[in-house]
Amino acid sequence: MSKKTEAAKKACRLSDVLMTVDDISIVFGGLRAVSEFSCTLKQGELVGLIGPNGAGKTTVFNMLSGIYTPTEGTICYTDARNRVHPVHAKKPHQLSKLGIARTFQNIRLFGNLTVEDNVLIAMHAQRKITPLSALFRTPAYYRDEQEKRTRVRELLTLFKIESRIHELARNLPYGEQRKLEIVRALSTNPQLLLLDEPAAGMNPQETQELMELIRFIRREFNLTILLIEHDMRLVMGICERLMVLDYGRTIAEGLPGEIQKDPAVIKAYLGEEAVSDA
Numbered sequence: 001m002s003k004k005t006e007a008a009k010k011a012c013r014l015s016d017v018l019m020t021v022d023d024i025s026i027v028f029g030g031l032r033a034v035s036e037f038s039c040t041l042k043q044g045e046l047v048g049l050i051g052p053n054g055a056g057k058t059t060v061f062n063m064l065s066g067i068y069t070p071t072e073g074t075i076c077y078t079d080a081r082n083r084v085h086p087v088h089a090k091k092p093h094q095l096s097k098l099g100i101a102r103t104f105q106n107i108r109l110f111g112n113l114t115v116e117d118n119v120l121i122a123m124h125a126q127r128k129i130t131p132l133s134a135l136f137r138t139p140a141y142y143r144d145e146q147e148k149r150t151r152v153r154e155l156l157t158l159f160k161i162e163s164r165i166h167e168l169a170r171n172l173p174y175g176e177q178r179k180l181e182i183v184r185a186l187s188t189n190p191q192l193l194l195l196d197e198p199a200a201g202m203n204p205q206e207t208q209e210l211m212e213l214i215r216f217i218r219r220e221f222n223l224t225i226l227l228i229e230h231d232m233r234l235v236m237g238i239c240e241r242l243m244v245l246d247y248g249r250t251i252a253e254g255l256p257g258e259i260q261k262d263p264a265v266i267k268a269y270l271g272e273e274a275v276s277d278a
Helices: 003-013 057-064 092-098 115-122 131-136 139-158 174-186 204-221 232-238 256-261 263-270 272-277
Strands: 017-028 031-042 046-050 072-078 084-086 100-102 192-196 224-228 241-246 249-254
Touching (some): 031 072, 031 249, 046 232, 115 174, 174 204, 192 204, 204 232, 232 256, 241 263, 249 263
Parallel strands (some): 100 192
Antiparallel strands (some): 017 031, 017 072
């Protein structure tokens, strides 16, 4: 283990830090998509990652969730038992077991399965039964099955979509598909929830409802939330801290009010001329 990884693990143990990201970069061929991105996420924080299109935000999410392996740098994560894990080389299913869940900008539900089955599939890693128990349909199998179905109904009720439980996911209205994807992520009992543009495709009323929903999720589930979003009203309305990417590099970090006035951020979003006018 490198000295840098060991130092990151020590930092996690000595504080309320949930995740430490230290100088991660990724290169695709000759393109450096993200360069030396660093951040810390503390327990219970609601943090926003913003930037223009193509800035590298989703690439960062893909590294944090195990879809991409960083070319350089380290990621350390503290699980529910306060054990620190280097996770930059782990796969998505391994991170899910540790307590990291995410949603996607483009909804990735199983459209031909029911709402209930979409959530049950996500809970697969939490099953306590053995292969033999499943094969022979023992009492333990049926108890576990009933527990999971009860939990699914509780979650759907909490998000007010329990009436859709037996409908195919593809038949749900867009806003409820977004809700279902969040429910599916929450069913894995995460500590860290990564939301990739949750307001994409929503109208202003739906976006307002989503703001309230995200606040409710953090309060009800005691989560740390990191989100990517282009809707500045949502970001400024709910995030406690913001990080700004441009061309794969962090150009600003701070409170929402500070970020709004930052010349580098204004330039990234609006161009040099806007900075001069300001």
